[in-house]
Amino acid sequence: MRTAIITGASSGMGREMALAIDQKIRQIEELWLLGRREERLRELANSLSRKCRVICLDLCSATAIRDFEELLKAKNPEIVFLVNAAGFGRMGRISALSLEEQLAMLDINCRALTALCRICLPYMAEKSRIINFASAAAFLPQPGFAVYAAGKSYVLSFSRALNAETRNAGCHVTAVCPGPVRTEFLDLAGKIPSYKRFFIADAKKVVRKALKDSLEGKDVSVYGLGMNLFYMITKIIPHGAILLLFRKR
Numbered sequence: 001m002r003t004a005i006i007t008g009a010s011s012g013m014g015r016e017m018a019l020a021i022d023q024k025i026r027q028i029e030e031l032w033l034l035g036r037r038e039e040r041l042r043e044l045a046n047s048l049s050r051k052c053r054v055i056c057l058d059l060c061s062a063t064a065i066r067d068f069e070e071l072l073k074a075k076n077p078e079i080v081f082l083v084n085a086a087g088f089g090r091m092g093r094i095s096a097l098s099l100e101e102q103l104a105m106l107d108i109n110c111r112a113l114t115a116l117c118r119i120c121l122p123y124m125a126e127k128s129r130i131i132n133f134a135s136a137a138a139f140l141p142q143p144g145f146a147v148y149a150a151g152k153s154y155v156l157s158f159s160r161a162l163n164a165e166t167r168n169a170g171c172h173v174t175a176v177c178p179g180p181v182r183t184e185f186l187d188l189a190g191k192i193p194s195y196k197r198f199f200i201a202d203a204k205k206v207v208r209k210a211l212k213d214s215l216e217g218k219d220v221s222v223y224g225l226g227m228n229l230f231y232m233i234t235k236i237i238p239h240g241a242i243l244l245l246f247r248k249r
């Protein structure tokens with residue numbers, strides 16, 4: 001069964017990705033929708049045109065990951081798309097956020113994403129795509145969002161390396177690096193700095209570009225002029241100098 005597996009499908013960009021794949025990718029026969037909120041997933045499944053499998057799990061749980069691996073073994077899907085969109089971010093200084101919150105961010109944003117890539121790899125179809133949600137926060141260390149930004153740098157680096165390892169076998173990996181996007185993520189993240197509000201993007205548009213970039217085999221997808229400029233600047237100007245500028249704000 002040609003399958004798309006989508007984590008974080010209960011909300012925001014994961015949900016939008018499920019809708020976009022359902023609308024645009026004809027070859028998909030089944031979508032696996034992953035998240036903790038079952039009702040949301042069932043609602044989404046009812047609105048899609050393909051067969052759906054709702055999988056309620058907490059991706060931070062090692063047992064849940066092992067159970068998911070067993071499900072893969074039992075169903076032996078031909079995975080055409082793996083989308084890792086589950087994640088969250090909490091703003092605040094390292095000393096102000098609890099240790100639990102910071103480790104939970106790393107668990108979902110980095111560990112779960114790595115585990116999903118690893119356990120799905122044996123089932124990836126010959127021409128397949130992995131879409132990993134990183135963030136523009138990956139481009140530069142971010143005081144006040146340190147653990148989240150460092151975790152997303154990991155996702156960007158990991159995805160590009162995985163892409164280099166798998167693309168010859170026909171599996172392309174794209175790291176999606178949006179700036180702020182209007183989703184529940186922003187409600188949970190805490191008060192975002194006012195200059196970031198200027199760059200808030202629409203989830204549908206970010207996802208549309210991410211899917212297009214993935215189909216074109218790009219290893220990084222950045223939506224919008226502002227974030228592309230930011231990406232370029234962080235490649236040219238030493239990070240120490242940019243961080244000084246932020247400190248002076």
Ligand SMILES: NC(=O)c1ccc[n+]([C@@H]2O[C@H](COP(=O)([O-])OP(=O)(O)OC[C@H]3O[C@@H](n4cnc5c(N)ncnc54)[C@H](OP(=O)(O)O)[C@@H]3O)[C@@H](O)[C@H]2O)c1
Pocket residue numbers: 007008009010011012013014034035036037038057058059060084085086087088089108109133134135136177178179180181182183184185186
């Ligand atoms: N929105 C932004 O400004 C922004 C910017 C850059 C990058 N990103 C990244 O883009 C990705 C998608 O974010 P979004 O904006 O779509 O956020 P969102 O609307 O808050 O969605 C996050 C999704 O992650 C799932 N999730 C969280 N913890 C989970 C866990 N322990 N187990 C299983 N699922 C879990 C949630 O589902 P349940 O609660 O149902 O489990 C939800 O479906 C994230 O990786 C985020 O870091 C977001």
